[in-house]
Amino acid sequence: MASRDTSSTRPATRAVHAGSPPRKAGEPVVPPVVQSATFHYSRPDEGHELLYSRYGNNPNQRAVAEKVAALEGMEDAHVLASGMAAISMSLLSIVESGDHIVASRHLYGATSALLRVELPRRGITTTFVDPEEDGAWSKAATGRTRAFLVELPTNPTLRVFDMEPPRRAASDVGAVLMADVTFASPANLRGADHGIDLVIHSATKYLGGHSDLIAGVVSGSAARIEAVREVARLYGPALDPHAAWLLERGIRTLPLRMERHNDNALQLARWLVDQEGVDQVIYPGLPNHPDHARAREILAGFGGMLSLVLAGGGDAADRFMAALGVAIAAPSLGGVETLVSQPRYTSHLGLTPDERAAQGIPDGFVRVSVGLEDVEDLQEDFRQSLRAARG
Ligand SMILES: Cc1ncc(COP(=O)(O)O)c(C=O)c1O
Structure with a gap:
């Protein structure tokens, strides 16, 4: 028809x-x-x-x-x-x-x-x-x-x-x-x-x-x-x-959801930059991202995905994940809920730590699919999880 x-x-x-x-x-x-x-x-x-x-x-x-x-x-x-x-x-x-x-x-x-x-x-x-x-x-x-x-x-x-x-x-x-x-x-x-x-x-x-x-x-x-x-x-x-x-x-609802994913991820990325225990925040919407200029040019929004490298390495990442209350430790992405995963346990499990590090994924690397929750709740959740990560 x-x-x-x-x-x-x-x-x-x-x-x-x-x-x-x-x-x-x-x-x-x-x-x-x-x-x-x-x-x-x-x-x-x-x-x-x-x-x-x-x-x-x-x-x-x-x-x-x-x-x-x-x-x-x-x-x-x-x-x-x-x-x-x-x-x-x-x-x-x-x-x-x-x-x-x-x-x-x-x-x-x-x-x-x-x-x-x-x-x-x-x-x-x-x-x-x-x-x-x-x-x-x-x-x-x-x-x-x-x-x-x-x-x-x-x-x-x-x-x-x-x-x-x-x-x-x-x-x-x-x-x-x-x-x-x-x-x-x-x-x-x-x-x-x-x-x-x-x-x-x-x-x-x-x-x-x-x-x-x-x-x-x-x-x-x-x-x-x-x-x-x-x-x-x-x-x-x-x-x-x-x-x-x-x-x-x-x-x-894709266009509407993506607006919120884009906004939430940008706000969370900017906030994370200043948090204790975070060595690096990787997000195309941040000026220090290697492709920030190109992302500005070709993307209508910087997206809902961001990554973090925690100062305390793999153990800190494990503690961070275990302490999450609002966000959920799970692979996959793009849903209404914030999902957090460690590539060393999921997509990059088959590589050695050195091979991962060579790809810019050291132990302590955490991937976040930022969902549609109130960003203040995500910040509170990440604040207490980062505290747990610091031990
Ligand atoms: C970029 C990308 N392409 C393809 C796939 C595979 O998708 P599916 O799990 O729906 O087969 C994934 C899954 O995570 C992905 O992240």
Whole structure:
């Protein structure tokens, strides 16, 4: 069914209305959950698309896809069962055995493992580059490079690298530029403005926004999304209609939630700078962040993620986490509640302390997904947790 045209509207309006069918009298304002695996269909000449919930064309799945495409300024999108499904299906829609990928060294752990361990088993290799090294992206390209992959901002050091070098390198060799912009969300960075061909989100985070579902979305041109859809039909990581309904409900408040995430994180970061026992506060909105100028230029807000390095190392971080009362010690991010984790126990568990330190993640490093609570309550909670951290 054709959806309402929101192309002339602004982001908050799109977040509320894009993907909804035009309403007739007596129809519900909130689209129902269409908890059906399959849909009435007898022959192809009836003029209906064959609907089947594994195909991603259940009405709830399509509503999410259309909303995200509208927010990203892209032609189409496809919703999948997780952020990792969005990344893996997108890659597999582009590369085949013998092909090559160029990826940033700064990637989410599972994405990195997919590229380092899993795809090589299928004859697909990756060269990892340091995005700060001059010419690194072009130098790494080979005659078989089909995709360039970046993450922005990065986890957990929140780097905001220049998208122009990978964009140019991809365009020079006719490859696809993919960006995982989960940490930014479409409210802080719109894919279409940055020459990204495939924009990927773990919708588990800010898009869903309530830590109650696992999902992923990829958006891009109609042709690229059709290619993702074809691969996903075969591998099968479809999002359940109820989770898609919850996700669509979450996205309606995304711009509003992101304003508060941005404000709370900026206030908390500024406050933390002056607290005893905090060696370093890492937040793109602080002037001492290495990418502050670029973040100002390309992000609509600095985001809800910040990181701290505590003076007392790993033991202090353990005491800090144990003392939290409002914030919750848990991995993941992007929900209404403040979540705190230590990368040495989660995303960077497989590395030695020296390897982590070389990546700017010494023991004592704490990552905070700043939620929507009153910031004064978060400050009080962090004040007493920092006191506990000092011992
Ligand atoms: C940047 C980033 N990309 C992808 C993922 C994977 O998302 P999911 O857990 O929804 O598969 C995560 C999960 O933490 C992430 O932080």
